[in-house]
Amino acid sequence: MKRVRPLVQKLRAYVPGEQSRIKGLIKLNTNENPYPPSPKVLAAVKAAVDGRLRLYPNPTAQVLREKLAKLHGCSPENIIVGNGCDDILAMACRAFVEPLTAPAKPLDAPAPARSVVQFFDPSYSLYPVLAAIHGAHAQAVPLADDFALPSLAELKKGGQWDFRAALTLVTTPNAPSGRGYSTAELERLCRAQKGVILLDETYVDFAEENAMALALKYPQVLVARTFSKAYSLCFQRVGYCVGHPELIGGLHKIRDSYNVNGLGQVAAAATLDDQPYYQANFRRIGATRERLSHGLTALGFRVCPSQTNFIFAKPSVLSAERWLQKLRDRKILVRWFGYPSVRDYLRISIGTDAEADALLKTVRRILGECRG
């Protein structure tokens, strides 16, 4: 008897970026912030490590939701907090998308809109995995040149885009390219979608604009954010999602009762109370990003303009896959995705200035060896 569902047996699990224990490694592969959380956040978390650990955390992260509501000018009913943003994305699939049933139609018939999880290619590589886990149809539609958002006319003309898809996931700014999108163009897309459209703003704190207003304007629009990257709290697993109470209420219904750990709630709430520290970090990371971009461009890389805490760079001389290996041999970890639309690129997280210098030095050395 097969006890694991056939759907699950067929799955290929999502492979997260390597979390290496190698000493002295320069880790630029998973877009973590190079700077620690603010001293006030660390103090708040330490102060909470006491007898209260025996108690359940607040099931709805009430205090945090109240603070977030104040920040975004909405009500706690517009907000759900997740065990990281991945929890939010997985819940969105479960709440809004019907799993496919055995094909009643010919195999090449289009999937019904109610079962479609739609996203651009490239974007966050977890999306098709979440669709597969849920038994939904993953619909990947190419971005335009230089990872631009296609216009509505282009999407209609292309014929692949589904304006009635149950769930559309848009990484904005885009990952892995780092390209930012204007709120105006995102709004045009949102208005055209009939199903739920979730703007995944994981990297938005490093960008010029954000689209939070759209989540509070349109009943089909959600905006997801995370404390992981910009706010240096990957370890703690706290993300959230803002939108119409009807959609947010649907997510709450399928949420694990105590999905957000208590110390994560404490850390996130304390983070919102110390914005100046993080604003200074964003500026520092932005400056390092520009310096690293110029440095790599001077060395022959084609670097996409970035509004995130990473850059997407097309190397010269060797293939991206070879660069991945050569850098790893020299204890620098970057990310390479093997799928067709991006296999010529490396994704490099923005670390400290010293790490940027070390990377540039190592790239220069590798180039020297190739030419020597």
Next chain:
Amino acid sequence: MKRVRPLVQKLRAYVPGEQSRIKGLIKLNTNENPYPPSPKVLAAVKAAVDGRLRLYPNPTAQVLREKLAKLHGCSPENIIVGNGCDDILAMACRAFVEPLTAPAKPLDAPAPARSVVQFFDPSYSLYPVLAAIHGAHAQAVPLADDFALPSLAELKKGGQWDFRAALTLVTTPNAPSGRGYSTAELERLCRAQKGVILLDETYVDFAEENAMALALKYPQVLVARTFSKAYSLCFQRVGYCVGHPELIGGLHKIRDSYNVNGLGQVAAAATLDDQPYYQANFRRIGATRERLSHGLTALGFRVCPSQTNFIFAKPSVLSAERWLQKLRDRKILVRWFGYPSVRDYLRISIGTDAEADALLKTVRRILGECRG
């Protein structure tokens, strides 16, 4: 356009026990441990609150799984760690149970075994909610008198039990009754099940026996445990599940990539290194449990024998629901479940000795008022 799935719209969300902020409240409603984590655990967590919070935690909780493997005499491949035990239970539904599709058969036809989540009534009230969220068929089969496990003959005779159910969930010791089951009777049940059977040992540290050996003996048996209750870590969200690598591997495939927060991993690992502290707590809680049971029995309550950190008690004079309210008015919170099989009972978590004394005193006063 309806954007939330009809299945989700129809759901009634699980209602966790009240997490009240009322000052001076005696909280005996959610089975939390009255004693804090060990000083060594608190020190280990505090020591980890530093710059590392910016980094992702280990995605598979590798260090913790290695320690657990050593504890249970198995391999890390036999273990998955969850964001609390609820995460494990939800994953088990998704990995092993096919959602029901639109009825092809008459509405009163039995659900196909591949879509059945089966459990005893009463047991953990989350199970039917998880089945409903997944779109599976929830099959509740009554326990025997005094919450005993029915024999195989009784289950066969009853005709409701499905020996081929995709997933069977057994709370052992039982909640909310507190009754313990012998490994021998659990083994008979496990051997008879063709589908996956998960023994939910949330409260097993307070019991006379545990059934971990069955998870390592039979390919269809899983045992789930948690650090929440016995190990005073509700706030941190760490549970785990042991079983055959084929089942555990299926769960890993659908797990959120970073489902267990880093400080939770640190706390759980430190807990395993300080067993004597917790063994002493278990003895203390056991002693308070016996004292409270005798005290309530003397006051006319019918108290079920308990192998957990709570007791299930049938009050006299007033209905259980009235007792809930009268105790709450006097700042003592206990739990009452409104569903038919248990509506005559109160579930009372074992607190400190002082809390037991306060409860007994308050019960005496309420009885006095009723009689006065």
